[in-house]
Amino acid sequence: MIADNLKAVTAAIDAAVAEAGGAAGSCRLIAVSKTQPAEAIEEALAAGHRLFGENRVQEAAAKWPALKARYPDAELHLIGGLQSNKVKEALALFDAIQSVDRPKLARAIARHAEELQVAPRLYIQVNTGEEPQKGGVLPAELAALVALVRDELGLPLVGLMSIPPQGEEPALHFALLKKLAARHGLPRLSMGMSGDYELAARMGASEVRVGTAVFGPRKSP
Numbered sequence: 169m170i171a172d173n174l175k176a177v178t179a180a181i182d183a184a185v186a187e188a189g190g191a192a193g194s195c196r197l198i199a200v201s202k203t204q205p206a207e208a209i210e211e212a213l214a215a216g217h218r219l220f221g222e223n224r225v226q227e228a229a230a231k232w233p234a235l236k237a238r239y240p241d242a243e244l245h246l247i248g249g250l251q252s253n254k255v256k257e258a259l260a261l262f263d264a265i266q267s268v269d270r271p272k273l274a275r276a277i278a279r280h281a282e283e284l285q286v287a288p289r290l291y292i293q294v295n296t297g298e299e300p301q302k303g304g305v306l307p308a309e310l311a312a313l314v315a316l317v318r319d320e321l322g323l324p325l326v327g328l329m330s331i332p333p334q335g336e337e338p339a340l341h342f343a344l345l346k347k348l349a350a351r352h353g354l355p356r357l358s359m360g361m362s363g364d365y366e367l368a369a370r371m372g373a374s375e376v377r378v379g380t381a382v383f384g385p386r387k388s389p
């Protein structure tokens with residue numbers, strides 16, 4: 169069933185990209201496996217899927233070392249908020265971090281990346297809806313954070329990520345994220361979830377993050 173879902177979601181992404189005149193394969197599916205047991209992830213891996221997202225370091229640390237040992241080409245993205253004191257552990261686990269959103273975190277990543285000799289691809293999370301409870305840098309503060317991460321710290325910054333506010337038209341937020349990425353010369357756009365990934369793919373997402381449409385309802389909070 170997970171294999172069928174992967175096929176269906178991938179086909180819908182490819183169709184959306186084609187419809188918008190985008191290059192085939194230009195939008196990748198991140199299967200968001202948070203709260204899902206290792207067996208469900210195994211099912212996706214066995215079906216050939218290799219790109220996954222988790223939102224908590226602790227949970228990923230419990231599930232992924234064993235999975236990566238068996239599928240070394242699996243690629244794991246951190247899509248949830250990251251505390252500075254978990255950076256070292258995160259860098260050991262994740263191939264990309266999509267939730268960079270403040271100077272202190274960027275500096276901690278720089279320090280530990282050098283120590284561990286890793287170069288994780290980074291995305292800055294932008295709080296396009298300017299919601300107080302949500303992670304992400306405010307649009308007005310993005311330029312300064314890009315300058316710090318990319319220019320001062322020399323980290324591999326590849327793109328932007330956002331989670332639009334519930335109940336708002338996601339297209340407005342996707343368009344803003346795209347404009348901000350273009351302004352800063354950042355090629356990758358992580359946007360779109362189960363409810364709006366086709367729209368995001370049409371609007372130029374390079375990654376969509378899809379959980380429930382791949383794995384079914386989440387197992388526990």
Ligand SMILES: *Cc1c(COP(=O)(O)O)cnc(C)c1O
Binds near residue numbers: 223247360361381
């Ligand atoms: C959980 C989560 C997703 C996936 O959500 P679905 O609606 O289940 O597709 C995407 N992005 C982030 C940041 C998430 O935390």
